Amino acid sequence: MDKPIRVIVAGAGGRMGKEVVKLVLGDEELELAAAVGRSDAGRDAGEMVGMGTVGVLVTAELQEALAAGQADVLVDFTHPEFAYEHANLAIAAGVRPVMGTTGYTPEQIEELNTKCEQAGIGGLIAPNFSIGAILLMRFSALAAKHFPHLEIIEYHGDQKLDAPSGTAVKTAEMISEVRESMKQGNPKEKETISGSRGGEYDGFRIHSVRLPGVFAQQEVIFGSFGQSLKIRHDSYERAGYMPGVKIGVQKVMEYTGMVYGFEQFVD
Amino acid sequence: MDKPIRVIVAGAGGRMGKEVVKLVLGDEELELAAAVGRSDAGRDAGEMVGMGTVGVLVTAELQEALAAGQADVLVDFTHPEFAYEHANLAIAAGVRPVMGTTGYTPEQIEELNTKCEQAGIGGLIAPNFSIGAILLMRFSALAAKHFPHLEIIEYHGDQKLDAPSGTAVKTAEMISEVRESMKQGNPKEKETISGSRGGEYDGFRIHSVRLPGVFAQQEVIFGSFGQSLKIRHDSYERAGYMPGVKIGVQKVMEYTGMVYGFEQFVD
Amino acid sequence: MDKPIRVIVAGAGGRMGKEVVKLVLGDEELELAAAVGRSDAGRDAGEMVGMGTVGVLVTAELQEALAAGQADVLVDFTHPEFAYEHANLAIAAGVRPVMGTTGYTPEQIEELNTKCEQAGIGGLIAPNFSIGAILLMRFSALAAKHFPHLEIIEYHGDQKLDAPSGTAVKTAEMISEVRESMKQGNPKEKETISGSRGGEYDGFRIHSVRLPGVFAQQEVIFGSFGQSLKIRHDSYERAGYMPGVKIGVQKVMEYTGMVYGFEQFVD
Amino acid sequence: MDKPIRVIVAGAGGRMGKEVVKLVLGDEELELAAAVGRSDAGRDAGEMVGMGTVGVLVTAELQEALAAGQADVLVDFTHPEFAYEHANLAIAAGVRPVMGTTGYTPEQIEELNTKCEQAGIGGLIAPNFSIGAILLMRFSALAAKHFPHLEIIEYHGDQKLDAPSGTAVKTAEMISEVRESMKQGNPKEKETISGSRGGEYDGFRIHSVRLPGVFAQQEVIFGSFGQSLKIRHDSYERAGYMPGVKIGVQKVMEYTGMVYGFEQFVD
Known part of the structure; x- marks a missing residue:
C-alpha cells in the first residue's frame, strides 16, 4: 500500500x-x-x-x-x-x-x-462535497431540456435561517442555463394565501419546507403531458x-x- | 336483487x-x-x-x-x-x-x-366525494395532536387558477382545530426569494405546486425529533x-x- | 407552415x-x-x-x-x-x-x-415512447457508477400478469452494464416471509407492486453512507x-x- | 416544578x-x-x-x-x-x-x-417507542377498511439480518385484523424473476428494501379506483x-x- x-x-x-x-x-x-x-x-x-x-x-x-x-x-x-x-x-x-x-x-x-x-x-x-446532490443537479439540468415545466421543493431543519437553500438556488441556476425561459402556471392564477405558490425563479417555483428532524432533502419534479419525473436527494447526516x-x-x-x-x- | x-x-x-x-x-x-x-x-x-x-x-x-x-x-x-x-x-x-x-x-x-x-x-x-382525501384529512388531524410541526404540499395541474386548493385549506382548518396554535420555523428566518417558505396558515405553511400532467395530489408532512410522518393522497382522475x-x-x-x-x- | x-x-x-x-x-x-x-x-x-x-x-x-x-x-x-x-x-x-x-x-x-x-x-x-422512462433509465445508469447499492421498485395496475415489468428489467440491464457486479445486503440475511426481499438481478433487488388505480410508476433508489438518491417516473395515462x-x-x-x-x- | x-x-x-x-x-x-x-x-x-x-x-x-x-x-x-x-x-x-x-x-x-x-x-x-410508527400502524388499519388493496414497503440498512422488519409484520397483523381476507393481484400473475412480487401475508404483499444509509422507513400504499393513499414513516436515528x-x-x-x-x- x-x-x-x-x-x-x-x-x-x-x-x-x-x-x-x-x-x-x-x-x-x-x-x-x-x-x-x-x-x-x-x-x-x-x-x-x-x-x-x-x-x-x-x-x-x-x-x-x-x-x-x-x-x-x-x-x-x-x-x-x-x-x-x-x-x-x-x-x-x-x-x-x-x-x-x-x-x-x-x-x-x-x-x-x-x-x-x-x-x-x-x-x-468545494462548497458542496455531496456526490448525490451533484448528481441531482446534473440530472435536473438534463431533464429540463425535455421537461421545461418543473418545481423545486427543498426540506431542511426548522431552525434554518435562509430560504431557499443554497443547493436549491444552485440547482435553479443550473436548470435555468439550459431551459428556455418561460413563466409556468396559469397567467391568471391567484393566491388566496400569499406565498402559497412558492418563490419564483426564472418562471418556475421553489418551495422551502422547514421541519424538525429533517437534515437536508431536495426534490425536483418535472411535469408533462400524462407523466411526471422526480429526482430526489436525501442527506441524513454530515x-x-x-x-x-x-x-x-x-x-x-x-x-x-x-x-x-x-x-x-x-x- | x-x-x-x-x-x-x-x-x-x-x-x-x-x-x-x-x-x-x-x-x-x-x-x-x-x-x-x-x-x-x-x-x-x-x-x-x-x-x-x-x-x-x-x-x-x-x-x-x-x-x-x-x-x-x-x-x-x-x-x-x-x-x-x-x-x-x-x-x-x-x-x-x-x-x-x-x-x-x-x-x-x-x-x-x-x-x-x-x-x-x-x-x-358534499363538496368532496373522495374517500382517500377524507382519510388524509382525518389522519392529519389525528397526527397533528402528536406532531404539531407540519407543512402541507398540494399538487394540481398547471392551469388551476387558485392556490392553495380547497382541499388544502379544508385540511389546514381541520388540523388547526386540534393543534395548539404556534408559529413554526426560526423566528429570524428570511426569504431570499419571496414566497419560497409558502403560504402561512395558523403558523404552519402550505405549498401549492402546479405542473402539467398532475390531476390532484396532496401530502401532509409532520416533522419531529429524529422522525417524520407523511400522509399522501393521489387522485389520478375524476x-x-x-x-x-x-x-x-x-x-x-x-x-x-x-x-x-x-x-x-x-x- | x-x-x-x-x-x-x-x-x-x-x-x-x-x-x-x-x-x-x-x-x-x-x-x-x-x-x-x-x-x-x-x-x-x-x-x-x-x-x-x-x-x-x-x-x-x-x-x-x-x-x-x-x-x-x-x-x-x-x-x-x-x-x-x-x-x-x-x-x-x-x-x-x-x-x-x-x-x-x-x-x-x-x-x-x-x-x-x-x-x-x-x-x-420503439418498444417505449416515454421520454420520462428513458431519462429515468439513463440517469439510473449514470448514478449506479457512483452509488452501486440500489433497488428498483415498480408499480402497475393489479391485473398486470408479469412481474417485474419490461421497463424494470430494461432498467436493470442498463444499470448492470455499468455497475460492477456485487451481491448487496447482508450475506446472512434471511426472509421470514419468502419473497420479501424481492427478485434478484445481478446482486440487487427488484420489487413489483400491483395495486388498482395505478397506471405505471417506477423508482430506482440508491443508498450510500448518510444519503440516498431516488429517481422516479410516474405515467398517469397512455x-x-x-x-x-x-x-x-x-x-x-x-x-x-x-x-x-x-x-x-x-x- | x-x-x-x-x-x-x-x-x-x-x-x-x-x-x-x-x-x-x-x-x-x-x-x-x-x-x-x-x-x-x-x-x-x-x-x-x-x-x-x-x-x-x-x-x-x-x-x-x-x-x-x-x-x-x-x-x-x-x-x-x-x-x-x-x-x-x-x-x-x-x-x-x-x-x-x-x-x-x-x-x-x-x-x-x-x-x-x-x-x-x-x-x-414496549417493543416500540416510536409515536410515528404507532400512528402509521393505526392509520393503516383504519384505511384498510376502506381500501382493502394495499402493499407494505419497508426500508432498512443493508446489514439488517431479517426481512420483513418486525414493524412491518406488526403492521400487517393489525391490518389483517380489520381487512377482509382476500388475495390481491391477478390470479394468473407470474414472476419472471422469483420474489419480485414480494412476500405474501394474508393475500397482500410486503417488500423489504435494504440499502446503506437508511435507518428505518416504512410506507403502506393503498390503491383504489383512480386514487392511491400512502402513509409513510421515516426514522432517521435512535x-x-x-x-x-x-x-x-x-x-x-x-x-x-x-x-x-x-x-x-x-x-
Missing part, C-alpha cells in the same frame, strides 16, 4: 470538522497530521470525536500546524472570513488546500490558481459528505492548479 | 357529470332516470359518454326531468349559482338531492334540512370520485334530513 | 391506437391518412375516439390503407405477431414505419434496415406517450434506415 | 441506552439515578455519551443500582434474555420498570402485572424514540399494573 496522505484538519472542533477528523482517523489511506481548532486547543483529537486517545493534540493556530512541515493536504471547514487567508497560508507552506468554505471572489480564485501552479501543487474549493471529502483529498495529490467545484471529480 | 335506484344526473355534459353518467350506466344497482345538460340537450346520454346508445336523451331543464316523476335521487354537479335552487326543486319533487356543488349559506343548509325532514327524504351536500358518489346515492335512500359533508359516511 | 405529415394508424381501435388517432387529429402538423382496425372497420375514426365526425372511415386491412398511396408514415400499435410483416408492407409501399410493437429478431431488424436504406426512407422500432410518438413520426422523415430504440432521439 | 423523576438506565453502553442517558441528562424533569453497563463500568456516564463529566459512574450490576434505593424508574434496553429477570428485580425494589426489550411470554406478562399491582407501582413493556421513552417514564408514575405496548399512551 502507498504511504497514507497526511491531512491537517482546520475547524476540527466544528460539526463538519469533527466528521473529517473521524474520516481521517478511521481510514488507512489517510493520516491525521494535525487538527486545528481554537476552542478545543490542547485536547486529544481522537477523544474530541469519541474515538479514544490518538496522541494528536488540537492546536489553536493553523500556521503552527503548517509549520510542522509534515502535511500533504489541508482540509478546511472554518468560516468564509478565513477562506482566502487559509488557502494562501497552505499553498505557501506547500500544503494542498481542500477548502469546504465559500467566500472567494473570482479574482481570488484566479490568484490562488496561479499560486498553486507556481508551487506545483493542486487545490480544491457523515454523508465524507466520501466526497476523501475523493477531494486524493484528487489534489494528482494535479496542479486550483479547481473550483467538486462536481469536476464526479463523472 | 333490489330494484335499482333511479338517478337523475344534472350537469351531465360536464366533466364530473359525464363520469356520473358512466357510473350509473355501468352499475346494475343504479338506473339512469334522466340526464340534464343544456348544451348536450337532445343527444343520447350513452353516446355522449362513449358507451353506445342507451335510449335516454339529454334534456335541457332539470324541472322537466323531475316532473317525469320516476327518479329517486338527483346527482347534481352543476354550478354553485344553481346549488340552492336545484336542491329545492328536487326536494319539492320528492327526489333526494346529492349535491356535488358548493355555495350554500349555513342558513340555506338548515332550511334544506327542514324541507328534507318535512318531505321525509334524505339529502347530501372517475376516482365515483365510488364515493355511489355511496352517497345509496345512503340518501336510508335516512331523513340533509347531511352536510360526505365524511359522515366514511367510518 | 409545412404540409402536415400524413399518418396511417394501425391498431387504431386499441388503447394505444386510439390515443394516436387523437394525437393525429388534434395536431396541425399531422394529418390522418387512414385508420386501420378490424373490429371497428366502417366507423368514423373521429367518432370512435369521441372527437366528432372527421370523414375518415376505419378500414379493416393495412394493405388497403397503404395502397391508397397518400401516407408518409405508418404508426403501428398492433401485436408482436404482425410486427415484422407490417413493417415490411409499409417499406414496400414507401411509407415510413414507426412500430410501437416488440417481437423482432436481430436479423429481422438488420433486414428491415437494409430495406429502408434501399427505399431511401426512415423507420423506427396519452403521456404521445409526445414521444410525435417526435418519432417527425424524425423518420429526416433520415434513412431503421432505428431501434426511441432513446436515440432523446438527447 | 415537581421533583425530577429519578431514572436508572440499564444497557447504558448500548446504542439505545446511550440515547436514554442523553435524554435523562438533558431533561430537567428527569434525573440520572444510575447507569448500568458491564463493559463501561467505572466510566463517567456523561463522558461516555460525550456530554462531559456528570459524576455518575457506570455500574456493572443492576442489583447494585437498584439497591441504592434512590430510583423511581428503570429504563431497560438490554437483551431479551434478561428481560423477565430485570423486570422482576425492579419491581422487587419498588422501581417501576420501563422495558424496551422483547422476549416475554403472555404468562410472564400476566405475572409481572400481578406483581406490579401488589407493589402498587406501574410498569411498561434519538427519535426518546420522546416516546420520556412519555413512558412519566406515565408509569401515574398508574398501577403492567402495561403492554406503548400504543396505549398514544391517543
